[in-house]
Amino acid sequence: MIEIASLSKRYGRHLAVDEISFEVAKGEVVGFLGPNGAGKSTTLKMLTGFLPPTAGAARIGGYDIFRESLEVRKHIGYMPENVPLYTEMRVKEYLRFRGALRGMKGSHLRTRLGEVMETAGLTHVRRKMIKTLSKGYRQRVGLADALIHEPDLLILDEPTNGLDPNQIRSIRSLIQRLGEKHTILLSTHILSEVEMTCNKVVIIDEGKVKAADTPSNLVKNMRRAGRISVEMKVAADEGETYLNALENVKKVTSEPLRDGWTRFAVFCEPRTDTRLKISELSHEKRWPLRSLARKNATLEEVFVELTRKD
């Protein structure tokens, strides 16, 4: 659906997007992550044809984003950051206007209007002026606008930005439902959202792609993925010595607890499991063991690991 080949964007001296390349297959829901100013919005603006790339190329549905911009724009539904809308229009009037701009008319437009307002939960505010709507409703109007012409690809720039938890939840479940039928590229920096809605993640930082994979693979490949927490009744330094000697163990830290036990954190190579070895060790040394657990890394840790500056 989307093929991006070393796309770059330069604003004067500042290189906002630096030769990024990735692909999005039809039917995928892709989360586009990155810290503020990483180049997410710029990339999306280039894909939608609002800004030209400085270098590189991208194709959406087989059409070149620069040369065949009009064709590309017919096939995408785009919700820009902060959802700009004509605030003096009424909800239904606005959606009808946007649908007509995309070449819809007559009964087709009427039925789609009803459908998108139903999907986005706007039916009861359809006669209200957009300027009287709350941020959450405006966000939904933006989403309905992006959906009305049944686009092959939805590009959403921070769809849940600035919403309260209930609104985030409703927008998120809406995106999940949409993901069953549409290809979606959504940018965000809310990681729980990505874990719940996306089947692929692209992380960019300082204009470069840092990772592109499924959320579970990203988590698995994390350096911290093999962290095991152990609580045993043994002296801290003695325990550390023996644990360090185990296979695949990279580092051990310990922390004496008040009740005479010691908690160890055992860092291992990725994709290894040392829990059995630790259990055998405690059994062999007759150290009482009361807790042995592998901590799963979260997407948040992956994100921090990939994008932190220190």
Added chain:
Amino acid sequence: MRVFRILFMKELKSYFFSPFGWLIMAFAALMQGLSLSTTMKGFMDVAQSESLVYVVFQAPTFWFYFLFLFPVLTMRLFSEENRSGTLEGLLTAPVQTWQVVLSKYSAAYLTFAILWIPVLFHFKLFTMITNVPPPFTNGEIYGSLLIILLMGALFTAMGCLASCLTSSQIIAGIVCIGFLFIHFLLGLVTLWWGDQIPAAPFFHFISSREHLDLFSRGLLDSRPIIYYLTMTGFVLILTHHVLDFRRWKP
């Protein structure tokens, strides 16, 4: 064409489905009525050799309100979309830039044209409610309105260009009035420097004041007609390029 019509209707609605368009209309009708009534008073006091229409459009108040109509009509067109970000939504829909430019221009121009209906009505009213023979002919009325519509075509285009250059309505309005004043003052250069300077024919050629002078006597000259039409096209092309530049700048 359909996209153009949709955009055009939307722009036209934004003038007339809000108090905005009606306020401008009221202002224009008021100023037009004032110039007519003061001129009529003048006619009562002193005998005049010129026609009523000619004197109405020669009054200095005419240029004062005429030139101020354009920034008010056009300053919002592009700058507001730019500021609120709706331009992004508009230009990422399958819409061509020329359709956006032409639809906004046409809506502003049509609104401008509607502002001159009262003038036509005023002069008709004059013949209807007075029993003196009308001190003007139809040629003078239609000539004046024709040149006003021609000047309006160019000045509205200049307003669109100004609005396109900035995301602030106020600045757009100031830039627009700047364009119009410079254009108007260039037409007055020969009044101060005389006709001896080599560029005098050029200043006569672009002088809106002289064009109005000519047309409000009922005289048609093809040169101003060509001038305003080509300049309108040129300024609109420039507006299109300014708006589209975003898509080309590396």
